[in-house]
Amino acid sequence: MKETVLITGASSGIGLELARCFAAEGCRLVLVARNSAALEVLAGELRQAHGGEVRVLTADLRVPETPPRIFNALQAEGITVDVLVNNAGFGTHGDFVATPLERQLDMVQVNVTALTALTGLFLPGMIARRRGGVMNIASVAGFQPGPRMAVYYATKAFVLSFSEAIAEELADSGVTVTAVCPGPTKTNFGNVANFRGSDTVLRGAMTAAAVARHGYRAFRRGRFVVLSGFRNFVPTVLVRLLPRIVIRKIVKWLITIRKPVRD
Ligand SMILES: NC(=O)c1ccc[n+]([C@@H]2O[C@H](COP(=O)([O-])OP(=O)(O)OC[C@H]3O[C@@H](n4cnc5c(N)ncnc54)[C@H](OP(=O)(O)O)[C@@H]3O)[C@@H](O)[C@H]2O)c1
Numbered sequence: 001m002k003e004t005v006l007i008t009g010a011s012s013g014i015g016l017e018l019a020r021c022f023a024a025e026g027c028r029l030v031l032v033a034r035n036s037a038a039l040e041v042l043a044g045e046l047r048q049a050h051g052g053e054v055r056v057l058t059a060d061l062r063v064p065e066t067p068p069r070i071f072n073a074l075q076a077e078g079i080t081v082d083v084l085v086n087n088a089g090f091g092t093h094g095d096f097v098a099t100p101l102e103r104q105l106d107m108v109q110v111n112v113t114a115l116t117a118l119t120g121l122f123l124p125g126m127i128a129r130r131r132g133g134v135m136n137i138a139s140v141a142g143f144q145p146g147p148r149m150a151v152y153y154a155t156k157a158f159v160l161s162f163s164e165a166i167a168e169e170l171a172d173s174g175v176t177v178t179a180v181c182p183g184p185t186k187t188n189f190g191n192v193a194n195f196r197g198s199d200t201v202l203r204g205a206m207t208a209a210a211v212a213r214h215g216y217r218a219f220r221r222g223r224f225v226v227l228s229g230f231r232n233f234v235p236t237v238l239v240r241l242l243p244r245i246v247i248r249k250i251v252k253w254l255i256t257i258r259k260p261v262r263d
């Protein structure tokens with residue numbers, strides 16, 4: 001039976017590439033983001049390439065009512081979601097006090113609250129059917145504090161901890177939860193966060209397609225946590241070996257050397 005997969009943040013980057021991975025497997029898709037034009041272009045491409053059903057849902061996850069609205073709309077249409085991909089997210093670059101509070105609270109809403117709400121709404125149905133899964137896009141940022149991207153790093157620590165914990169709770173339920181932890185990836189993320197990666201980081205950055213394929217395979221294998229690329233494994237080991245004060249200083253330096261895209 002064909003699965004139905006809901007992907008948030010499918011209008012660009014990793015979410016868009018994940019949509020391509022699931023569509024290639026013949027899944028039905030529900031694509032969510034604010035940029036409806038980009039979603040329609042992707043939906044057209046996927047329908048043509050794979051002939052599957054693709055539903056576009058324009059939604060702003062900064063709005064607290066959006067997750068229940070999505071859930072109720074799909075229920076009313078008789079669409080059962082088998083796989084939930086919580087990928088939508090963004091960051092901001094700069095000191096906490098120098099960044100508008102509203103933007104930081106929006107970040108918590110999109111990266112944490114909406115992700116938790118959608119998981120809470122769709123998971124009970126999956127458990128009742130004893131099949132399906134949740135893929136949450138965390139980050140290597142989730143392994144340590146991130147001075148000058150403080151809220152973003154904290155949101156990803158939440159996603160990692162939350163996903164791993166419920167994955168353990170759901171062992172033997174027939175439902176899996178996977179936290180995908182990409183490192184620097186070539187997407188629109190830096191532009192939205194207003195930083196340009198340092199040349200060294202940019203040279204080693206993975207493509208969104210590679211991150212998506214890697215995350216997709218790990219999800220299909222039922223892995224709890226997956227790091228995208230060997231290079232990104234190193235900081236997660238160092239964080240366990242070095243004192244936290246050293247880690248904080250290194251991360252602060254790595255974030256500070258990123259140049260703003262806009263003044
Ligand atoms: N790129 C990296 O280096 C990197 C590394 C680790 C983790 N990640 C994570 O990967 C995920 C995907 O990011 P990306 O790198 O692919 O960046 P991206 O190209 O900027 O894509 C972000 C996606 O999130 C959606 N989104 C943002 N705000 C939203 C809102 N208010 N409501 C609904 N959708 C919203 C965007 O859609 P609309 O703008 O159309 O709404 C877009 O589709 C994020 O969770 C990010 O934290 C990225």
